[in-house]
């Protein structure tokens with residue numbers, strides 16, 4: 001393929017992806033299939049940097065893959081695989097560990113955030129070095145673009161630094177990637193507390209829309225979303241964060257612009273907006289749940305898709321690793 005290459009990793013989420021994950025990330029993955037030679041992986045190696053249960057990890061990895069397929073990733077148009085199925089990630093990860101400075105790794109701010117709760121001394125060394133594994137994830141595919149959120153920018157910088165360092169010391173081996181930070185990407189807020197983003201860990205059950213929830217429950221959550229004082233349906237993130245969040249969700253799901261929605265709801269109340277948005281959500285999640293369930297009910301097909309994906313990924317990854325090993329003197 002002569003298209004630019006894109007790579008992204010998705011944590012195997014427990015249970016369901018939420019609406020923020022879909023509108024803020026997965027939707028972009030689906031779109032990138034059309035313009036890029038896109039590689040998407042469920043990053044189970046990253047998942048073990050924190051305490052985890054093997055049975056749950058296995059189930060969550062499959063469930064995540066099923067949901068990605070249900071959301072529109074097409075194995076004919078992209079490469080979808082599970083990270084641990086491609087051993088080259090761990091192999092190149094080690095190499096990258098050996099060219100990273102301890103001080104350099106210590107500057108990664110996510111470790112501080114993620115280890116804050118249990119204390120640095122209780123965190124695994126894997127959690128400390130996980131950005132370096134991420135570097136290997138990207139470089140193995142000679143990716144040009146890495147679709148990530150703002151919070152990952154530092155890791156892309158590290159990737160560029162290490163790729164340049166390796167190339168300089170050992171000879172041209174890796175493509176230098178750039179962060180494909182999708183600026184206009186929707187940020188979705190908690191339905192009950194629009195001051196915080198919708199998130200698995202921070203949102204209350206009523207503030208969080210899981211894509212695999214019963215459509216009835218989703219409808220209810222939309223209808224009981226907090227709105228703001230006043231009655232006007234207008235996008236104003238500061239003064240009307242609740243209504244603005246609903247407008248963002250509506251616009252992102254349907255493709256209708258926010259000004260068009262404001263015009264359509266002029267003179268109508270919040271109730272009308274919520275009723276219509278609830279219907280839009282139900283129309284979206286109903287087939288999504290059905291397709292996810294179909295993949296779960298047909299484990300042979302899901303396994304075959306992931307095996308084929310791993311094979312396609314390995315074809316690229318093993319070539320890059322062989323080159324790197326050769327340059328290193330192995």
Ligand code: ADP
Pocket residue numbers: 011018020021022023024025148149186187188189197198199200201
């Ligand atoms: P969570 O914060 O719920 O744990 P993750 O951090 O695993 O979700 O995020 C997975 C992907 O979904 C990332 O690309 C992230 O930017 C995106 N994402 C998560 N929450 C939101 C949100 N509320 N709005 C937009 N995008 C989001």
Ligand code: NA
Pocket residue numbers: none
């Ligand atoms: Na998170």
